[in-house]
């Protein structure tokens with residue numbers, strides 16, 4: 001488990017002083033995948049480096065399994081870091097070492113015997129599905145495979161916490177999906193706490209249980225994914241599942257934007273809505289899916305001659321939020337920032 | 340060697356000169372001396388230059404033992420060593436050389452200034468090679484629990500090895516050149532032969548022989564160096580060795 005208490009990182013002095021992380025407070029439980037998203041320069045990588053103390057926080061503390069890392073000496077840190085596995089963007093593999101030798105690195109640093117190392121490396125490569133690539137050099141592996149080697153290496157010392165900074169950025173969708181599946185499997189099997197840093201909203205939706213949005217060093221919004229998706233007021237929720245463009249309503253109809261706010265939305269809500277309003281309801285655009293077993297989604301509908309208050313009330317009884325236009329905070333804008 | 344024999348049989352003035360038949364007996368022991376001299380120097384250069392280069396690199400901002408004052412000082416000392424022409428360096432440190440070796444002529448005396456020049460050269464080469472290693476690798480090593488020495492060994496020197504070997508090749512060739520200059524203070528070796536026979540006695544045949552020998556030596560060093568660089572770079576090594584089908588597979592996966 002990771003918890004941050006008032007974590008602050010300041011670079012530079014005087015005029016050059018920039019607060020990159022501003023009193024961050026959050027925690028990642030055992031078995032939880034916590035995503036941090038944010039625009040470029042928000043401080044995501046700095047956060048990752050502060051969590052494993054590659055950068056010393058200016059103030060505040062980082063606790064891993066209850067131990068305060070920020071107070072440790074460099075030597076004690078070396079020991080403490082064994083409990084944190086770090087996956088780097090663009091894998092960080094040593095070019096002159098094979099996949100197996102790369103995975104063996106942390107064991108080598110620790111001074112584990114050759115026989116033990118060999119057994120552990122074989123086990124780890126099997127775990128990430130690369131047993132047949134043990135002798136390959138990084139340049140002989142695909143981006144996704146390299147990232148798997150990086151994950152195997154991060155797991156070498158049996159950490160309880162996994163730190164991933166843009167582990168899937170730059171990978172194609174298939175590789176991303178398989179890395180995400182691997183991380184979830186590892187979380188389930190090993191009970192890892194995973195801090196997953198990314199700027200890809202799509203990936204967040206696939207992998208995370210909770211998400212926080214970092215902007216200018218502050219966490220501006222955070223919560224469990226499903227709850228954010230069901231909150232029509234949540235900018236982060238809208239950024240995670242942006243509404244796409246849709247057909248416009250007929251001349252005599254009003255456009256309404258409807259979103260799922262509870263688990264109890266009946267699958268035939270559209271018919272029920274039309275029945276209860278006694279009018280025609282046309283579907284202009286919709287996106288509905290299940291995330292972690294919960295149905296979430298939104299739709300644009302065209303409604304002729306219904307009393308707005310009545311419509312809102314009926315929608316509410318069906319577990320839906322209805323409003324005449326899409327919420328002000330343009331999701332496209334957040335997405336843009338995040339990319 | 341075919342060039343050598345071809346020119347040696349040509350119509351050259353043979354008045355006061357070394358007879359062609361005696362040239363190998365003159366030149367080959369001299370070559371051996373040169374190789375010994377350069378060999379000893381390069382051993383010292385590598386033993387001192389690698390740690391020194393790694394130290395200078397890691398004292399720099401962003402290094403493992405960041406220390407601007409010490410970095411500037413060391414960097415200046417190395418720069419001075421680099422900027423003096425070898426002949427001047429050699430003359431300037433005669434007292435030091437005599438203090439260390441007890442003499443100021445011969446191989447022993449040449450080794451001292453050559454080592455100093457070589458170390459300064461190689462320190463820069465190592466530093467420059469280390470700068471080419473992606474900084475992420477140091478972070479990877481730290482995050483994997485490496486001690487500073489382990490970081491330097493595995494994340495820095497090992498990854499920079501092909502580049503360091505490439506630099507070492509250039510450095511060795513420069514040292515062969517310096518050995519010829521050192522020949523002028525009676526250091527022996529091929530340079531000495533070239534100066535005493537070729538230059539002072541106008542013995543063109545000997546001069547030519549020494550030139551051919553030097554060119555051949557330098558070319559061999561370069562060849563060996565290039566070979567070693569290729570051997571230590573997995574990319575070029577595996578490309579060269581894998582059969583075509585495997586190579587295609589490797590580039591596709």
Ligand SMILES: Nc1ncnc2c1ncn2[C@@H]1O[C@H](COP(=O)(O)OP(=O)(O)OP(=O)(O)O)[C@@H](O)[C@H]1O
Nearest residue numbers: 011012020038039040041042043044045046047199
């Ligand atoms: N060593 C440093 N010295 C001074 N400023 C720094 C340093 N490292 C990072 N910064 C600043 O901190 C801010 C956050 O950088 P960081 O790399 O954490 O952003 P990021 O969210 O990871 O961005 P990206 O998505 O582009 O990777 C940037 O404005 C950057 O200029």
Ligand SMILES: [Mg+2]
Nearest residue numbers: 044045046166
């Ligand atoms: Mg970053």
